[in-house]
Amino acid sequence: MGDQRSLGPVGWFAALWLGLVLVAAVAGPWLPLPDSNSQGMCTTKQPKPQLGSDGQPVVRDGRILLIAQPGCDFQRAANDKTAALPSGDHLLGNDQIGRDLLSRLVAGARTTVVIAFGSMIVALVVGGAIGMTSAFVGGRIDAFITALSAGTIAIPGIVLAISMVAALGRNTFAVWLALAVTGTPIIALVTRTQTSSLVRREYVTAAQMVGARPSRVLLREIAPNVAPFCLVFFGLGVAGAIGAEGGLAVIGLSVQPPQTSWGAIIAGGRPLIQIAPHISLIPAAVMFLTIWSVTRLADFFGARLRVRQSLL
Amino acid sequence: MAVVETIPGGASRRPAFIRLGGRILTVIGVAIFVSAATFFLLRVSRDPVDVVGAARGADISNPAVRATLAAELGTDRPLFVQYFDWLGNAAQGDLGVSYLRPDQEVADTIIRALPVNLELVVVSQLIALLIGIPMGLAAGARAGARLDRVLSGIASGFVSAPGFVVAIGLITLFAVRLPWFPVTASGYVGFFEDPWTNLQQILLPSLALALPMVGVYTRVLRSDVADTLQEDFILMARSKGVSTRRVLLAHALRPSSLSLIPLVALQCGALLGGSILVEQLFAFPFGLGTSLSAAAISVDIPVLLGVSTTIAVLFALVTLAADAVARSVDPRIDG
Secondary structure, eight states, X not given: OOOSSSOHHHHHHHHHHHHHHHHHHHHGGGSSOOOTTOOOOOOOOOOOOOBOTTSSBOEETTEEOOOOOSSSOHHHHHHSHHHHSOBTTBTTOBOTTSOBHHHHHHHHHXXXXXHHHHHHHHHHHHHHHHHHHHHHXXXXXXXXXXXXXXXXXXXXXXXXXXXXXXXXOSSHHHHXXXXXXXXXXXXXXXXXXXXXXXXXXXXXXXXXXTTOOHHHIIIIIIHHHHHHHHXXXXXXXXXXHHHHHHHHHXXXXXXXTTSOOHHHHHHHHGGGTTTOTHHHHHHHHHHHHXXXXXXXXXXXXXXXXXXXXXXX | OOOOOOOGGGTTOOOHHHXXXXXXXXXXXXXXXXXXXXXXXXXXXXXHHHHHHHHHTOOTTSHHHHHHHHHHHTTTXXXXXXXXXXXXXXXXXXXXXXXXXXXXXXXHHHXXXXXXXXXXXXXXXXXXXXXXXXXXXXXXHTTTSHHHHXXXXXXXXXXXSOHHHHHHHHHIIIIIIXXXXXXXXXXXXXXXXXXXXXXXXXXXXXXXXXXXXXXXHHHHHHHHHXXXXXXXXXXXXXXXXXXXXXXXXXXXXXXXXXXXXXXXXXXXXXXXXXXXXXXXXXXXXXXXXXXXXXXXXXXXXXXXXXXXXXXXXXXXXXXXXXXXXXXXXXXXXXX
């Protein structure tokens, strides 16, 4: 895919977007935005009428029927055309109960970034340690850990995550833990494969022969060479975790109000998709761009790494 | 999954029935592993008495009421006894009844839901292969050319998009802007009742599930075909004057399909997971995902347990079948 030595314009765009999301997640509360939970005036574009089974607008009492919503009154917004237009106050419009969508997205970025990066950092540390030790120790322990990891991966991760969140409650901690647990065996397997290709290398044998303790060999000789590979999979894991959190939120199994996440905003706008498609569409696009950016960057560093490894 | 043993020469290969037996044991192992993990996880952290009591409006602070409820649900026995009880019944096809709707057998719920998921998996795989194979062939045939870069770019975009995100885009485009398809599948009818309506309802959800897979198939096939085209037998075929189209279809696609078959099976697992979300977004009235998400929110443990185990077993069976197909296509696979 193009030149693999430099990021290129597409790569820079990905890096820029990811930076923007991270800044929004960190600096969110201090940004000059309306409160993400205040239900302001509805400034959504004019809603569309509710369609009947024959595809024609449903007319009742001589008025075209619009789906009534709590809070932000889309019915009134449609009749009162001044309130129905997007304005400079709400760059991306409002959600189903009149909250500023941009503020919601920034608040959601915080949840999503904390959960996705947080869970994968745990998966990276725990899975990396397990995988490295497993390959280093070898024998039955290695076979057992490999079988256990492979067995866990054999279950669709979302199924495992759903059960965990159902058990632990719908909060940041439960989602974070569920994604960390589903991510750990993947990182463990990748690290194990990578480590086992290194343990027979000359420099590792040399270190062992001069009498270095196993912990020193692992940390000083093997870890630095395994870490870059793990980082690539960390990136892919973060991309997966953003999608997984969104998926859990779509089925109502992520953080609960007043906290929000991108997936929760998508799910909230879904019933109104005929009247106000932007509520779901904008967070979906934001989520897609973010996952794409992370994947793109991970792919890029992975490709560079292979080039470097082949030179070794 | 299992430790792969390669026996040189292949003379001492294990007999097929032992291999099959081992595979079936793996499926049973997966079923026990998933059900035990789900059971103990849920039961240690949630007391069914709370769930059922709250749903019935019973006075769950009263110890006597709790005791009667626990006796009725059978949760006053040791956890291990309850688990093996469940496992024994499950082996005979009895997955218990829902906590919240005691008239509903979990097994019946699953049997009612399966056709929806089966249809989603089959239709989306068909769409993905129909789009992915030509895209992969075209990109791999001239790796590095402009067409390859465009197709690879599209593929990497598809790979990044979770099915439910694609679903939102598709609904907005093809159900709201262009009212060609229904916005939801809430009025789902089976294929054999009304094929036309059924296909209209199933097409957008299937497409949402298919597009990320198109990305995966295109990428894998592209690099595979690009590698295969470097082989000597391709040069041989070309020098004999075989047309490019024939070289691609007859000489390059055949060996590449070996890596595609296990991938298709692997994607079935991702599909079962992804269809949970797509079912929810399209508001299917029933389906494994619809049941699972409803049960997760209401902590309906028997339904959660039954559906999770079913999905894991289905996935293990698909993997087993793919393994068998890969073996029959490529006799070099050993072990």
